[in-house]
Amino acid sequence: MSSTTQKIAKDKKGWFVDMMTSTIGRKVLMALTGIFLCLFLIIHLIGNLQLLKNDGGTAFNEYAHFMGSNPLIQTVSILNFTFIILHIVYSIILTRMNMQARPRKYAYSKPAANSNWRSRKMMALGSIILIFLIVHLVYFWGKMKLTHYGLVEEGVLVKKFGTTDQLHLYDLVNAAFSDIIMVVLYVVSMIALAFHLSHGFQSAFQTFGLNHVKYTPLIKTVGYAFAILIPLGYALIPIIMFATK
Amino acid sequence: MQLDSKVPEGPLAEKWNKHKFDIKLVNPANKRKYDVIVVGTGLAGGAAAASLAELGYNVKAFCFQDSPRRAHSIAAQGGINAAKNYQNDGDSVFRLFYDTVKGGDYRSREANVHRLAEVSVNIIDQCVAQGVPFAREYGGLLDNRSFGGAQVSRTFYARGQTGQQLLLGAYSALSRQVDSGKVKMYTRSEMLDLVMVDGKARGIVVRNLINGEIESHSAHAVLLCTGGYGNVFFLSTNAMGSNATAAWRAHRKGALFANPCYTQIHPTCIPVSGGHQSKLTLMSESLRNDGRVWVPRTKELAEKVRSGQLKANDIKEADRDYYLETKYPAFGNLVPRDVASRNAKMACDDGRGVNKEGQAVFLDFRDAIKRDGKDLISAKYGNLFQMYHKITDENPYEVPMKIYPAVHYTMGGLWVDYNLMTTVPGCYALGEANFSDHGANRLGASALMQGLADGYFVIPYTIGDYLARMPYDKVATDHPEFKKAEQEVKDRIAKFVGKSEGTKTVDEFHKELGKIMWEYCGMARNTEGLTKAKKMIQELRADFHKNVKVSGGDKEFNQTLEKVMRVADFMELGELMVDDALNRSESCGGHFREESQTDEGEAKRKDDEFSYVAAWEYKGENQQAELHKEALEFENVKLTQRSYK
């Protein structure tokens, strides 16, 4: 047995762990979680669009209630959080690993000649989205979650939210989006998301090994459409709400 | 010294089979008791190292490059011949044998050539099994193309990168053996001497090119698969690192050097563009399948082309001299390399050259593109056209290529017997490093065939015959002979290290040597020029040892030092080439003596006088080498004046 073979044999921790800790395995995990989060983005957007219904927030609140109480959704949301965390943790591991693979940087480099910046800046774009996510969670989800339970009586949503009796989720969102700074931050984050998706969506398929002369152009088109339409849908809501307040 | 070629008795077609039966075998269990050193990892070396390791021998393989995959076999473009007769066009082992002997102008050993033709078919099988992606037809079967010097299509190819694909095949087989632990691979290690113990080759001394350490390696046999010596000319199609040091050092230790004057000048290379040129680029001669070679009919027209007043495409059909087609109607543009080269030289000497320097002829694809369409031509030669475009900034789809002959291959090399053993017991030479199969001229697509034949299918048998007679005992590398050789190497290096006061660089000396060789020992040679060249080389060599400038130390990565060691050996080998060219006052194949030509200016052999292999024995520094002759006997082909008309 040569040195090569020995080295490979020595590091064996069982096929599954080997697979998932290999460079390819880690990438596939990133892709899998990423694609799941894309699905989540669609569901979440459908909900958010309820905000635009001119009913004083009834539809949206009902939606929020449904999402917050349905056991199936609850399970999926746990999965969703797990995936978000995995996506983040793996991205940190991979980025560290990738940085270690080049201990000395080039003195002069022209990466724009061979690749587009959004593909190289996934970590930076992702970080913006992460910050957004934290703010978003603290602001909406956190406030809602921390105070929501116990206020539902016999399936009827009591219009009592948080410490003030008047507040419900629609009002919370409406209040937030009447602040121009919040709107701008939201829109900027959605732009970051758009770029993140424009590479991430098609990249995931490549990672899964789905690259074919016939289908790859389609995947790319769908990817770009997704990367534009979804963040655009999200971004329009605060803009409209701000404009029509 | 009596040269014994050890060619087996019996009818030509049965010699190899009979020999395989007659020679001794090493018991499978005993093979692991023998160590074999393989120097060079090209087609011959890579194939030999892998095959011997598969048999069970312990192999140590060496290359000066950073990886065995970079040996210069990789640059071969056109293809590899094999007598498969897949095209049903009348090919056979005997025809390949016959074409090769004839192409070599009857200066090769019949038995070796026949063996080469026999195993050629196995090579293709072997390479396909390794996953070499040869070109295929739509039905899924292998495709063939025709090549110079043959009237059948027997050349297998992988686009214009056949050498690369075959080498990567051998490299993969080698890699597999490295993984299995049967081959120990030493990269960036250059062999600087052969070590002899009790009259047998028992090891080598190498310099580790990374840290400059001098290391010894011991074995039961040493295989030199180190390629040719075309870089004596400085400008050649060889890689920059290709060198003759290993072969030359073996020569100095007693291995005779055969036919050093047989060099092949390849007709289709990109012409020299200036004094800065470091190497020449070959365009596969497969281009001659579809390209037509021509020059303007008159000097006046050529002059206009040279000065840029007239464009090639504007020259009328009647004013174009397709000299190969006119002169050799049967073979046309597909005449053997030496004939094509010499005719290009004659056209240019006649004042009809077409580039600024007047040292180029046209290779025109206009008619082929008209006939077959651009797509088909692009599919066949796309990468070559692209390469030409990159180097010259001219688009060969639109204007004819300009080509000129350049040194490409050396048919001469270490003398070997039928078993590929040199005159030093236990020291073998394979591939281009030996002299055996191509005579005075090599046919296209035969170098890959020979390298792989030697490595895959000859040496694995013949080495057993020698090893079976050897005791298992290993020689330790602290043996006095190893220590002596190491010391000699260190002394040689010490002579150059620290010569920072020199007046001229290694490259300057090398260029001068190349100029002398090209001028007097190139495409056409004569007594006067060769005599002059011999003296010039001797003077240059003396000057070189006195005035060459070398920077850096010996215990470090030092490319100047690597170069100076190689050029020092070229300086000695160059003189031997001239000696050999002087001695052989006939013309044959790539060796054209102006004194010996037919009325039509074709090479004229003198079979009565020169039907022999000239094998030279080293007699000491600055001493005249001694000539030994191995008579060539032809029992199966009739010697005729080669004619491609």
Place this chain on the structure above:
Amino acid sequence: MNLTLQIWRQNKPDINNNGNYQNGEGKMTEYKVADISPDMSFLEMLDELNEDLLKKGDDPVAFDHDCREGICGMCSLYINGQPHGPESGTTACQLHMRSFKDGDTIYIEPWRAKAFPVVKDLVVNRSSFDRIMQAGGYVSVNTGVTVDANEIPVAKTIADEAFNMAACIGCGACVAACKNASAMLFVSAKVSQLSLLPQGKAERKKRVERMVAQMDEEGFGACTNTGACSAECPKDIPLSSIARMNREYFEAKITSNNV
């Protein structure tokens, strides 16, 4: 033309005495070259510089090169921020000075990757590539097969695609170009070639498992699908080869008997 060169000079290798990676000391150094002909190749321009340096008694710049016709894969220069320089589908040795203008400043660096430690100046050690090939870049067939080459037909399209993958020259430009110093394009080219051809099918699972394991062992980064490798590859190996390797890898991991 006259040019200013900024060249990485490094005397001590990146591998310390214990055999571990450690950035060796080095810096970008400025040189001037004059009267450069546009017909020169890039390496011939460096030859000229080295002749000048040698004559002045300075240490010439060490750089790897051999065939100078774009096929051996030895040359490995990061020129003006790109592997093998600005021309696509071209190795440094086939790059000509007509791609530059009089007065230009040209930056020349070695490939930079942990798995490609610098030996000296612009010379790096790429033996990690050899070790990956040793881990499985072959078909296990001993010399002397008796199967006729035409016994197994291979569709022309498959043979051609396998050839496209096999065209890799192992130069390492893909690693040099990748922001993660990933070797996926190199590894996937060999994996793809041998998984496409019928001859390579028998070992395809073991091959991809071992080659990827060795690739990771060598310290190359992971692929983030930027496409830089393929864009800079002098032999235009396509990104689809990496997709194929991913596919092959998972299929092998999930279905092979290798636990």
